[in-house]
Amino acid sequence: MSGYTQRVRDSILPRSVAGTLPAAFAEWTFTENTIDHEATIEICELCGQQDLRYHFEIANRYTKATLWVGSHCILQFGVAVLEDGRQLSSDEARRRLAKLTQQMQLQGCVKALERLAAAEANPILTGALDYYRRNKKLTPKYAAVVFWKLQSFGIDHHPSFFQVELRRAQHIEDLRQMPTGRVHRFWGALSPAQRRKAIELGHRPPARRSTA
Numbered sequence: 657m658s659g660y661t662q663r664v665r666d667s668i669l670p671r672s673v674a675g676t677l678p679a680a681f682a683e684w685t686f687t688e689n690t691i692d693h694e695a696t697i698e699i700c701e702l703c704g705q706q707d708l709r710y711h712f713e714i715a716n717r718y719t720k721a722t723l724w725v726g727s728h729c730i731l732q733f734g735v736a737v738l739e740d741g742r743q744l745s746s747d748e749a750r751r752r753l754a755k756l757t758q759q760m761q762l763q764g765c766v767k768a769l770e771r772l773a774a775a776e777a778n779p780i781l782t783g784a785l786d787y788y789r790r791n792k793k794l795t796p797k798y799a800a801v802v803f804w805k806l807q808s809f810g811i812d813h814h815p816s817f818f819q820v821e822l823r824r825a826q827h828i829e830d831l832r833q834m835p836t837g838r839v840h841r842f843w844g845a846l847s848p849a850q851r852r853k854a855i856e857l858g859h860r861p862p863a864r865r866s867t868a
């Protein structure tokens with residue numbers, strides 16, 4: 657593979673036994689350690705990409721050197737991703753890293769809900785936290801309260817990381833009867849299919865906010 661930048665060479669070669677690429681990359685493995693920095697503030701120690709939220713650790717099996725990188729670099733440079741000692745194919749590795757990212761996003765949502773439940777003594781908020789821990793989803797009714805309160809308490813969160821439950825007839829009925837303004841509070845947490853469903857139930861999408 658061509659396309660190794662000087663930055664990548666400078667990061668990897670001094671920490672490897674092999675003196676050339678791609679041989680040096682064959683010495684590296686994803687360690688399974690990840691960090692959610694909770695904001696896009698980090699840098700990939702391999703390629704220098706900025707604005708990373710999630711870090712994945714890779715280690716050299718000979719030099720024991722480690723680097724915190726973005727998942728993109730693990731995939732791009734074919735750093736080994738193992739499962740039960742077996743090296744995953746590139747497709748499997750992509751799915752594995754996506755799954756780990758999803759787990760970190762889920763944990764981020766649980767953390768935001770924990771902060772919220774601590775900010776206000778409110779049985780709806782503790783109920784929502786409990787429900788999310790068990791189901792990894794919020795009901796439409798919980799979502800309407802949770803997103804309103806997350807905003808009013810200024811608790812950092814990503815609506816799109818949350819999942820809303822919309823399978824049961826009761827949840828669909830709750831969504832139908834909800835005032836549209838309330839549905840807009842959690843519009844960002846709805847999947848495209850769920851948004852279509854909401855429109856079908858008589859809601860309109862929120863007006864596009866001007867970025868100015």
Ligand SMILES: [Zn+2]
Pocket residue numbers: 700701702703704705725726728729
């Ligand atoms: Zn990178």
